[in-house]
């Protein structure tokens with residue numbers, strides 16, 4: 001394998017190995033034009049190191065776009081830990097991970113993602129200040145999945161508006177894949193609003209818990225298994241688990257009119273955005289819909305202000321409507337319209353950075 005060809009779009013990729021704690025992690029820094037890299041840390045029992053490398057490279061690239069779209073002073077990065085979050089975690093492992101993050105001297109900030117929790121990062125934060133999204137009692141902004149889920153709800157509302165001319169959540173049927181930190185909260189909110197949801201998760205306990213919650217709520221839950229979620233009679237598909245789920249195999253199964261969820265990298269390949277568009281399925285670009293968590297953790301630079309985070313997260317609604325309009329005006333798919341917007345924003349910043357100004361401490365130094 002030509003490693004440098006594989007990482008040619010990235011600035012830096014760091015392999016972290018600590019035999020004492022069993023830590024095997026990869027940190028990928030994609031682009032720091034807009035600021036130091038920021039991105040959560042995912043822990044998964046990857047089938048191979050190659051799979052982990054592919055995941056971290058795609059996720060970190062996505063963060064560059066997400067940061068540009070959300071207009072935060074951060075660049076794109078992400079990390080993955082190879083292991084089963086149910087059996088392989090330890091406080092020492094996250095402390096070791098914190099030491100590796102610290103070794104990057106402020107080039108990379110991280111927090112939770114799939115398989116990791118704010119509590120895991122309390123351990124990491126003992127070794128480095130470049131940790132975001134830890135509980136408020138430890139000085140962080142708290143669980144970033146809360147604003148992520150809220151942003152998904154606003155994303156769904158905007159998408160409903162674009163498809164049906166009415167942004168109400170109720171009266172529609174949603175197919176939710178994954179009831180973890182984000183998906184569960186999204187499902188709860190939809191049920192509170194009186195919507196009906198199909199759900200699936202490999203973790204039966206999450207489905208059981210949602211069924212318990214649903215008892216007092218106006219909406220209804222129907223659980224389905226595995227791939228059945230793609231083919232249910234729903235209006236909106238809400239992917240909240242793994243990426244790559246919009247692919248050659250699943251696209252033909254979808255009966256929905258729209259896709260709007262939190263999962264990162266929903267399109268397996270770029271052209272799947274065009275495929276959805278040609279089939280008349282409106283795709284809400286993942287990195288715009290799921291930016292709520294980023295908005296909250298990036299806000300830690302200024303000392304978190306819940307009202308500010310809420311206002312910026314709600315703005316996902318208007319950002320999405322703008323993307324839909326760009327896509328319509330230019331006759332390009334929504335994924336392409338969003339990418340173009342972000343690339344122009346990064347390019348504009350690059351030009352500005354090349355203009356000499358007096359030496360000034362970057363804002364993010366307040367964290368160090």
Ligand SMILES: NC(=O)C1=CN([C@@H]2O[C@H](COP(=O)(O)OP(=O)(O)OC[C@H]3O[C@@H](n4cnc5c(N)ncnc54)[C@H](O)[C@@H]3O)[C@@H](O)[C@H]2O)C=CC1
Pocket residue numbers: 112113114115116144145146148177178179180181182183200201202203206226240241242243262263264290291293294
């Ligand atoms: N936590 C956050 O604030 C953010 C999360 N995201 C993305 O949203 C997605 C979900 O993240 P979290 O809720 O934090 O993760 P999580 O680990 O808390 O939840 C993921 C859920 O998906 C389930 N799952 C895994 N494989 C599945 C499959 N094949 N079919 C059905 N369910 C499956 C898991 O059992 C778990 O319940 C991920 O793609 C993540 O990268 C994006 C932005 C921010």
Ligand SMILES: O=C(O)CCC(=O)C(=O)O
Pocket residue numbers: 038039040041066110111112113132133144145264290291293294297
């Ligand atoms: O939510 C976080 O802690 C950081 C942002 C992130 O990794 C993401 O949006 O995927």
